[in-house]
Amino acid sequence: MIEPLWVIIPAAGVGQRMQANCPKQYLSLEGQTILDRTIDIFISHPLIAGVLVGVGENDAYWPDSKWRQHDLVHSFIGGEERSDTVQKGLHYLLDTLNPQQQDVLVHDAARPLLSQEALNRIINHHSEQGALLAMPAKDTIKRQVIDSLSVDETLDRDAIWLAQTPQKFPAQALLSALKKAQVQGVVVTDECSAMEYVGWHPDLVVGESSNIKITLPEDLLIAEALFSYLSGSNLLN
Numbered sequence: 001m002i003e004p005l006w007v008i009i010p011a012a013g014v015g016q017r018m019q020a021n022c023p024k025q026y027l028s029l030e031g032q033t034i035l036d037r038t039i040d041i042f043i044s045h046p047l048i049a050g051v052l053v054g055v056g057e058n059d060a061y062w063p064d065s066k067w068r069q070h071d072l073v074h075s076f077i078g079g080e081e082r083s084d085t086v087q088k089g090l091h092y093l094l095d096t097l098n099p100q101q102q103d104v105l106v107h108d109a110a111r112p113l114l115s116q117e118a119l120n121r122i123i124n125h126h127s128e129q130g131a132l133l134a135m136p137a138k139d140t141i142k143r144q145v146i147d148s149l150s151v152d153e154t155l156d157r158d159a160i161w162l163a164q165t166p167q168k169f170p171a172q173a174l175l176s177a178l179k180k181a182q183v184q185g186v187v188v189t190d191e192c193s194a195m196e197y198v199g200w201h202p203d204l205v206v207g208e209s210s211n212i213k214i215t216l217p218e219d220l221l222i223a224e225a226l227f228s229y230l231s232g233s234n235l236l237n
């Protein structure tokens with residue numbers, strides 16, 4: 001039997017690369033904010049115990065979220081980097097909400113198009129070493145010569161995957177890996193990197209190309225087109 005999971009949604013970034021006039025998670029995607037749509041993915045899933053949303057310290061938009069007062073939704077103040085926000089969420093979960101919680105999911109606020117099918121794939125995937133959604137590379141991948149815009153080599157595409165979220169790990173192990181990486185000054189851009197740093201080999205679970213992270217202005221246009229296609233074809237449910 002699968003234990004209900006908590007999900008941590010880091011949503012404390014400023015969205016610098018998006019160059020919008022508000023943090024990108026508060027931009028509108030077909031009438032709702034990106035963050036509200038992301039929370040929506042998890043809120044009525046039968047195996048989600050609760051949703052922890054990490055917001056910026058001076059976030060003026062979160063109070064207007066439709067989920068702010070929902071019983072299953074808890075917010076906390078995020079940190080300087082994404083990994084700090086996740087650490088804070090893990091502390092909130094383990095110190096206050098459920099010290100016994102085993103596994104936890106982490107999912108970017110900026111990925112509002114995750115389908116229930118892909119969510120179920122990661123929830124139902126059993127692994128001793130954790131797991132993440134990821135997509136096999138489909139392009140020919142070049143590594144550049146350091147400090148020069150010329151090609152050093154072509155990488156073996158068969159061994160390259162593009163990391164997505166959700167990522168699923170035991171909460172205590174993830175917290176201690178993130179702390180260790182931080183103390184050693186190692187930059188980790190996702191949970192998997194922290195676990196790799198402490199010697200784990202998390203499982204790759206096939207994600208979906210529509211589970212994009214909205215990062216650049218053009219990603220919002222792509223997300224709008226994808227949303228309209230996916231919702232019209234009932235593929236988000």
Ligand SMILES: Nc1ccn([C@@H]2O[C@H](COP(=O)(O)OP(=O)(O)OP(=O)(O)O)[C@@H](O)[C@H]2O)c(=O)n1
Binds near residue numbers: 079085108
């Ligand atoms: N200190 C931070 C930085 C990022 N995030 C969150 O982590 C997710 C993925 O990060 P990214 O796409 O890089 O978002 P931003 O940091 O906001 O974007 P940018 O790097 O362009 O500023 C986002 O949901 C973002 O809100 C966070 O919770 N805390």
Ligand SMILES: C[C@](O)(CO)[C@H](O)COP(=O)(O)O
Binds near residue numbers: 108162163189213215
């Ligand atoms: C976690 C992540 O979404 C995996 O693709 C990503 O690493 C976080 O954002 P960033 O753009 O790499 O900072």
